[in-house]
Amino acid sequence: MTGTRRLSQAISEGDGISVIVEADGPDTARAAEEAGAAAMVANGDRLEETRRATTLPIIWRARAGDRAESGAHAGADACLVDAHGFEDEDDDGPATVLYAGALEAGLECVVRVSTGEDLEAALEALDPEIFLLAPGDDDGPEQRVERVLDLLADVPAGKLAIAEVGARTREELEELERAGVDGVIAGAANVAALVGAAPPEV
Numbered sequence: 001m002t003g004t005r006r007l008s009q010a011i012s013e014g015d016g017i018s019v020i021v022e023a024d025g026p027d028t029a030r031a032a033e034e035a036g037a038a039a040m041v042a043n044g045d046r047l048e049e050t051r052r053a054t055t056l057p058i059i060w061r062a063r064a065g066d067r068a069e070s071g072a073h074a075g076a077d078a079c080l081v082d083a084h085g086f087e088d089e090d091d092d093g094p095a096t097v098l099y100a101g102a103l104e105a106g107l108e109c110v111v112r113v114s115t116g117e118d119l120e121a122a123l124e125a126l127d128p129e130i131f132l133l134a135p136g137d138d139d140g141p142e143q144r145v146e147r148v149l150d151l152l153a154d155v156p157a158g159k160l161a162i163a164e165v166g167a168r169t170r171e172e173l174e175e176l177e178r179a180g181v182d183g184v185i186a187g188a189a190n191v192a193a194l195v196g197a198a199p200p201e202v
Contacts, residue, residue, distance in 0.1 A: 017177035026053030051075030068101030083122040134164035
């Protein structure tokens with residue numbers, strides 16, 4: 001059952017920015033939790049085994065067309081929904097249906113936005129509480145951080161923001177933290193460097 005591990009609580013508590021780890025299996029999940037990660041991200045094919053390996057909240061990388069009930073049953077605590085194309089979607093579009101189904105299944109929703117247009121469409125269609133700011137891989141790390149900060153400026157006060165920029169250094173993490181980002185998604189190989197220097201969780 002879900003509902004006992006709240007993603008929003010995990011990333012908003014404590015003094016520092018939260019590190020969320022891409023879990024490619026149970027070994028990664030266990031190691032990341034021991035290193036101090038706040039949450040995990042898992043694809044559907046690794047969701048159940050990741051759930052068995054960690055007590056941390058898990059964000060399920062759902063795809064349009066996936067059924068939210070299946071993610072909840074497999075142990076997800078939150079559902080990632082891509083906002084791209086919301087401006088062209090009606091009330092029965094796949095992303096809208098997934099978002100509504102996730103909320104009905106008791107999952108928190110994280111809405112992924114890459115552009116200002118995505119952000120505007122998501123706010124108008126859904127008004128979500130948690131955003132994943134993910135500008136894409138076309139630019140280098142510095143440019144991705146800059147684009148995240150541009151997006152963050154348009155995120156309304158009171159919403160939570162997670163960044164997906166391929167952060168690898170403490171300096172990048174601190175820049176995002178100073179700007180008001182609540183969490184960052186990192187690869188498993190970077191957890192020790194990012195979490196190890198972070199302020200202790202309260």
